[in-house]
Amino acid sequence: MRKALFPAVLLVLLLLPALKLEGYYYRMLSTIFLWIGLASAWNLTSGFTGYIDFGSVGYFGIGNYATAILMTKAGMPFVPSIAASGILSGLVAQFIGRHTMKLRGAYFGIATLAFAEAASQIVMEFDRTFHITFFEGSHGITLPIAHEETFFYYTFLIVVSLIVLTVFFIDRNKFGYALKAIKEAEDSAELAGVNTRFYKVSVYAITAVMIGVLGGINAYWLTYISPLDVFSVIHTIHMIIMALFGGVGTVFGPVAGAVVLSLANEIIGAKLLYTYLLMLGIILLVVVIFLPRGFIGLLSLRRFKK
Amino acid sequence: MTLFIQALITGLLNGGVYAAYSSGFSLIFGVMNIVNIFHGELIMVGAFTTYWLYTLYNIDPFLTLPLSVLSAGATGYIVQRYIINRVVEAPPMISYLCTFGIHLILANLALLFWSADFRTVTTSYSGVGFSLGQLTIPIARLITFFIAVCTTFGLYLFLEKARYGKAIRAASQDKQMARLVGIDIRKVYALTFALGAAVTGLAGGLISTHFVIYPQMGLPYTIIAFCVVVLGGMGYIPGALVGGLCIGVIQSLTATYLTSGLSIAITFILLFIILVLKPRGIMGKGIVE
Numbered sequence A: 001m002r003k004a005l006f007p008a009v010l011l012v013l014l015l016l017p018a019l020k021l022e023g024y025y026y027r028m029l030s031t032i033f034l035w036i037g038l039a040s041a042w043n044l045t046s047g048f049t050g051y052i053d054f055g056s057v058g059y060f061g062i063g064n065y066a067t068a069i070l071m072t073k074a075g076m077p078f079v080p081s082i083a084a085s086g087i088l089s090g091l092v093a094q095f096i097g098r099h100t101m102k103l104r105g106a107y108f109g110i111a112t113l114a115f116a117e118a119a120s121q122i123v124m125e126f127d128r129t130f131h132i133t134f135f136e137g138s139h140g141i142t143l144p145i146a147h148e149e150t151f152f153y154y155t156f157l158i159v160v161s162l163i164v165l166t167v168f169f170i171d172r173n174k175f176g177y178a179l180k181a182i183k184e185a186e187d188s189a190e191l192a193g194v195n196t197r198f199y200k201v202s203v204y205a206i207t208a209v210m211i212g213v214l215g216g217i218n219a220y221w222l223t224y225i226s227p228l229d230v231f232s233v234i235h236t237i238h239m240i241i242m243a244l245f246g247g248v249g250t251v252f253g254p255v256a257g258a259v260v261l262s263l264a265n266e267i268i269g270a271k272l273l274y275t276y277l278l279m280l281g282i283i284l285l286v287v288v289i290f291l292p293r294g295f296i297g298l299l300s301l302r303r304f305k306k
Numbered sequence B: 001m002t003l004f005i006q007a008l009i010t011g012l013l014n015g016g017v018y019a020a021y022s023s024g025f026s027l028i029f030g031v032m033n034i035v036n037i038f039h040g041e042l043i044m045v046g047a048f049t050t051y052w053l054y055t056l057y058n059i060d061p062f063l064t065l066p067l068s069v070l071s072a073g074a075t076g077y078i079v080q081r082y083i084i085n086r087v088v089e090a091p092p093m094i095s096y097l098c099t100f101g102i103h104l105i106l107a108n109l110a111l112l113f114w115s116a117d118f119r120t121v122t123t124s125y126s127g128v129g130f131s132l133g134q135l136t137i138p139i140a141r142l143i144t145f146f147i148a149v150c151t152t153f154g155l156y157l158f159l160e161k162a163r164y165g166k167a168i169r170a171a172s173q174d175k176q177m178a179r180l181v182g183i184d185i186r187k188v189y190a191l192t193f194a195l196g197a198a199v200t201g202l203a204g205g206l207i208s209t210h211f212v213i214y215p216q217m218g219l220p221y222t223i224i225a226f227c228v229v230v231l232g233g234m235g236y237i238p239g240a241l242v243g244g245l246c247i248g249v250i251q252s253l254t255a256t257y258l259t260s261g262l263s264i265a266i267t268f269i270l271l272f273i274i275l276v277l278k279p280r281g282i283m284g285k286g287i288v289e
Helices: A002-019 A024-047 A059-074 A077-101 A103-128 A149-171 A175-193 A196-222 A231-245 A253-269 A273-290 A295-303 B002-032 B037-057 B067-087 B092-114 B138-161 B163-173 B176-180 B186-206 B215-232 B237-257 B260-277
Strands: B130-134 B136-140
Touching: A002 A149, A002 B136, A024 A196, A024 A231, A024 A253, A024 B092, A059 A077, A059 A103, A059 A196, A059 A231, A059 B215, A077 A103, A077 A196, A077 B176, A077 B260, A103 A196, A103 A231, A103 B092, A103 B130, A103 B215, A149 A175, A149 A196, A149 B176, A175 A196, A175 B136, A175 B163, A196 A231, A231 A253, A231 A273, A231 B138, A253 A273, A273 B067, A273 B092, A273 B130, B002 B037, B002 B136, B002 B215, B002 B237, B037 B067, B037 B176, B037 B215, B067 B092, B067 B186, B092 B215, B136 B138, B138 B186, B138 B237, B163 B176, B163 B260, B186 B237, B215 B260
Parallel strands: none
Antiparallel strands: B130 B136
16 A cells, blocks of 8 residues: 555646646645755755755755856756756765765764855855856846746656655665664774765765755746855755654655645745744754654554554 | 954954854863854844843943843753753754754744844944054954953863862763762753853853844854864864964955955865864864764
8 A cells, every 4th residue: 555655646746737727836836846855865865874964955056056057158958957967966065075974963064054154155255256257146147937837847746756766765775774874873884894984975975966956946947046045044954854854764754744844834934934933943842852753753653552 | 464464453353252152162062062053042142132231221232241141141051951951862963953943943033023133232432443553453342352362261260170160071071970979960061051151142242242233143153163163172162262263363364355255165164174184173182073
């Protein structure tokens, strides 16, 4: 039954546009897909290895800017642009990860947070400092408007399904076991012959590729990006809380968390941003202190007890 | 040359304040192994205490410093006592997700109550300075610098000489042994947090006298505090002074010769190099996780 659930949901979502819904619903579903993708990607590194990344939005921003610059300045088509976004994010992550992944716990968290903030500042100030026009600083970049909502609906659906499937397969093979071993006891894993450094940096780069591609789609979808929007630390906060809320380190936990919290954001966040963020802080505390395994964890625990 | 020396002086004056609030961060980390992500919010609490007392009752900012100390210290104590003590034995990941949650709560409560406006404390002596040749030294910032450096030094002396300070150091060096000799660990933790927060609140009060303050100001300060203590050595209080002065000077030089907007980017690049090359800090006395 449970195995059939994922293909069934996917099929329904694929056929949904046949109903010819209003544009609003596609936009909302696309937003939910985007967050499912981001939370799942974040969870792949941080949930599986226990290295909490506070700078994931850095790769989102890099993805956004790579696609925007390639499409507007180099005239590249959409699909190669988002692929390039992914590759660029992955390469940056390869470099950042090689150094930051040596750090344990909170050192890693703050080093990545600082990375994202620095990336944001560089994009913001680069043009003004060196007197050229490349990132366009705080003006932001406007992309061409080309497609209707269903195009993005399908793009997000396909990419996000691929991301969730990738996490699903990693969860069940040697790669995933190595990551979980790192989370449980990194030094013992190393002693047992797991090349922890290789796995950590690889998974960090894979996460960055996913987030970078999603960033690229986001840029074309929104048609206008600026450093303060796409590098906002709030995006990282969302990824963390969605994953924690649903169940960190599981495959479908972040998916559930993303659906619930994107809807909450749609309803409350648009009007009462501060109240919403305050609520997120409280949820974070409650989840961390009382439900460290998230709501999925709560469900599976209950089943286990029966 | 004058420009360079002026930038150097400005940097050192700022660096003293960095040192004061980073020493609180370093203390909390050194004793409890907690990276306090809501550290910047403690600065914000201290700064707003000064701001409101000045705006509503017209009390001089330097006279309200004890109240900034009290408000931030109380915030730190309450949070430690009722929230962080629950997770202090859990893996470090849990404790810093916790401090992250508190960061969200404090920053957004402040936004709800005080709105996102930028505010300043402008006194009669703001901007008044004396000249040394072609250099200008603002008096308020010089006083701020002295208070900040004395605070950092005082914290160091307290930890070295006072009975409670020794208990705090004992708890940070060996938790089990400290328990065996009769130190109440939870009490020491709450005290440490309150002490670290109080020093930070004092720095917040000082910051309000010459920087713009707003509810969301916290996070950049937290990042700077982290850079400062990594540079000077995590958990090593005199390191915070050295690190603070270094970062202050580097930022001031960046602002003078490049743009002020790049200061965090430069600070981060420095942090990155230090983490990779000398994780114990430039003085080699920090704690490495």
